[in-house]
Amino acid sequence: MTRFNAAELLAVIAARQLRDDTAVFAGVGVPLLAAALAKRRHAPRLTMVIEGGIIGPQIAPGRLPVSTNEMRAAHRATMLPGITDAFLFAQRGFVDVGFMGGAQIDQYGNVNTSVLGPDYWHPKVRLPGTGGANDIASLCREVIIVTPHEKRRFVERVDFVTSPAWLRGDGTRRAAGLLFGGVSRVVTTLGILGFEPDSKRMRIEATHPGVTADVIRQNTGFALLEAAQIETTEPPSDDELEMLRSLDPERRFLG
Amino acid sequence: MGDPDLNPAEYDFIAARRRVEAKPKSAAEKLTSLEEAVGRVKDGDHLSVGGCLFSRTPLALVREVLRQRRRALTLSRNLTCTEGELLMAAGAVSRVVTAWMSIGLPWGVSKILRHYVETGAVALEEWSHLALGLRFRAGAMGVPFLPALTMLGSDLVGVGGLKTIQDPYTGETLAAVPALFPDVALIHVHRADVFGNCQIDGYPHMDADIARAATTVLVTTEEIVPEEETRRYPDRTVIPGLAVDALVHVPFGSFPHECYGLYEADYDHFAEYTAAIDARGPGAVGDYLERYVYGPPAWTDYLDLFGSERLALQAKRAKELTR
Numbered sequence: 001m002t003r004f005n006a007a008e009l010l011a012v013i014a015a016r017q018l019r020d021d022t023a024v025f026a027g028v029g030v031p032l033l034a035a036a037l038a039k040r041r042h043a044p045r046l047t048m049v050i051e052g053g054i055i056g057p058q059i060a061p062g063r064l065p066v067s068t069n070e071m072r073a074a075h076r077a078t079m080l081p082g083i084t085d086a087f088l089f090a091q092r093g094f095v096d097v098g099f100m101g102g103a104q105i106d107q108y109g110n111v112n113t114s115v116l117g118p119d120y121w122h123p124k125v126r127l128p129g130t131g132g133a134n135d136i137a138s139l140c141r142e143v144i145i146v147t148p149h150e151k152r153r154f155v156e157r158v159d160f161v162t163s164p165a166w167l168r169g170d171g172t173r174r175a176a177g178l179l180f181g182g183v184s185r186v187v188t189t190l191g192i193l194g195f196e197p198d199s200k201r202m203r204i205e206a207t208h209p210g211v212t213a214d215v216i217r218q219n220t221g222f223a224l225l226e227a228a229q230i231e232t233t234e235p236p237s238d239d240e241l242e243m244l245r246s247l248d249p250e251r252r253f254l255g
Numbered sequence: 256m257g258d259p260d261l262n263p264a265e266y267d268f269i270a271a272r273r274r275v276e277a278k279p280k281s282a283a284e285k286l287t288s289l290e291e292a293v294g295r296v297k298d299g300d301h302l303s304v305g306g307c308l309f310s311r312t313p314l315a316l317v318r319e320v321l322r323q324r325r326r327a328l329t330l331s332r333n334l335t336c337t338e339g340e341l342l343m344a345a346g347a348v349s350r351v352v353t354a355w356m357s358i359g360l361p362w363g364v365s366k367i368l369r370h371y372v373e374t375g376a377v378a379l380e381e382w383s384h385l386a387l388g389l390r391f392r393a394g395a396m397g398v399p400f401l402p403a404l405t406m407l408g409s410d411l412v413g414v415g416g417l418k419t420i421q422d423p424y425t426g427e428t429l430a431a432v433p434a435l436f437p438d439v440a441l442i443h444v445h446r447a448d449v450f451g452n453c454q455i456d457g458y459p460h461m462d463a464d465i466a467r468a469a470t471t472v473l474v475t476t477e478e479i480v481p482e483e484e485t486r487r488y489p490d491r492t493v494i495p496g497l498a499v500d501a502l503v504h505v506p507f508g509s510f511p512h513e514c515y516g517l518y519e520a521d522y523d524h525f526a527e528y529t530a531a532i533d534a535r536g537p538g539a540v541g542d543y544l545e546r547y548v549y550g551p552p553a554w555t556d557y558l559d560l561f562g563s564e565r566l567a568l569q570a571k572r573a574k575e576l577t578r
Binding site: 028029051052053054060063066067068069070071072074075080082083084087088091114120121122123124125126127128129130131132134135137138139160161162163164167172173176177178179180252253 | 307308309310333334353354355356357359360361364365368369372373375378379381382383384385386388389391392403404405406407408409410411413414419427428429430457458459460461464513515516519520522573576577
């Protein structure tokens with residue numbers, strides 16, 4: 001009998017990644033919940049930036065936005081600069097962390113949210129597309145991906161690089177002209193993954209309580225490296241869970 | 256079909272400038288009907304639609320484009336929502352230029368997007384959110400491209416024909432995001448005077464850039480205000496009357512999408528709409544078009560389908576969120 005579900009675990013662990021006195025670009029759903037939780041709990045001077053052109057909103061509990069461009073996302077914001085300019089703040093270097101999900105992710109952290117299948121113009125499955133994910137992945141000082149851990153999502157090579165992380169490793173990101181940022185961590189329902197500093201291949205850095213590195217490997221479609229020491233995360237506390245649940249009483253995103 | 260090369264007409268800043276030079280920049284009254292305004296749209300035109308996703312979408316104008324049965328249109332919009340699905344299902348668009356298309360997380364990946372793009376009936380050209388925003392901004396500025404640090408290294412580079420340049424100062428590689436000069440801009444605003452001076456409340460989205468980039472600008476407004484109101488708050492005007500070709504007074508002109516501070520989006524309507532598609536497949540949109548687009552003659556008849564109670568409730572919800 002677990003005290004929390006997968007979405008709650010993801011949101012709590014993701015929230016802990018955010019530090020006070022920083023700015024975070026948060027997508028709707030679990031990333032936004034995690035940012036709102038961090039701000040209420042340990043990072044009161046965190047500023048949320050939302051791609052609908054919104055800076056500093058205070059999300060109203062029970063009225064969570066389902067898109068990045070609506071009044072719920074802009075509730076009590078401090079600035080509404082417009083979409084283009086919100087991203088230009090990130091390009092200028094004002095956004096510390098980009099928080100995003102992903103349909104398909106590869107061993108270098110590249111994310112595909114565009115098409116499944118080899119031919120972009122004749123896709124097997126057409127997905128919604130990049131939205132601002134490509135920009136967040138290109139422009140924030142650091143990117144944290146938040147995603148359920150499933151073998152079909154963690155593939156050796158994504159069908160299409162919608163959002164670039166380390167491309168093919170070994171300096172290929174820098175060579176493409178992406179001078180800043182990159183994916184630092186992937187927070188999943190099984191643990192926390194990072195990247196080996198030189199090759200930029202994904203590695204296991206932490207497991208959630210009751211999960212072994214082997215379980216993570218079994219749920220990943222490529223060979224994972226391991227950090228010198230694999231940590232075990234602290235399970236969500238009652239306090240964290242209570243605060244998180246109060247943000248989404250309708251359980252629109254917490255399931 | 257898919258074509259990785261850009262259509263030069265989209266970024267030809269010289270031709271785009273000549274078109275604006277040639278058109279009247281009149282301070283005359285612009286008020287007209289939806290029918291007359293949308294009569295300016297021709298088959299094959301590139302339409303850029305203001306607002307974003309289900310926010311401040313010029314749905315009354317889109318509905319009239321559908322009623323006039325235009326064909327072979329290109330639609331560009333940063334986040335494409337139900338209006339894109341209606342245009343696809345009606346056979347009005349052959350190409351969509353966007354960063355993202357679906358309604359929103361609770362309603363899943365759009366089955367209409369999947370059907371029309373996977374069968375090859377509509378080509379979906381994908382740009383990042385910022386890159387498409389900069390395409391409109393370059394158009395608004397009258398330049399052929401803007402340098403940017405986004406989209407580099409991704410496979411999106413190969414989709415729309417984005418090119419890179421070397422910075423002449425530092426030698427770094429930059430994205431050269433091409434301008435987009437649409438034929439027609441469709442825009443919905445909160446208030447305008449009869450001369451077409453337009454003001455927007457809340458998030459501005461990309462409407463001001465789109466209006467400057469386009470050759471022809473069609474606007475609907477929630478409210479017509481006296482000229483004196485414009486002159487009292489000129490800093491609030493984001494689209495000047497001289498850039499506007501036609502203006503139509505359409506209260507609730509975005510419904511069931513939202514208009515900041517005035518009415519919240521009708522999630523229940525989205526749920527009914529997607530439930531019909533889940534149950535009966537893409538053909539359900541044909542029935543929706545009959546009921547909401549081709550059937551009711553006037554926008555007020557269309558709004559009657561939602562009912563005044565629903566409109567009042569969504570208005571109350573908007574006030575709660577923005578007061």
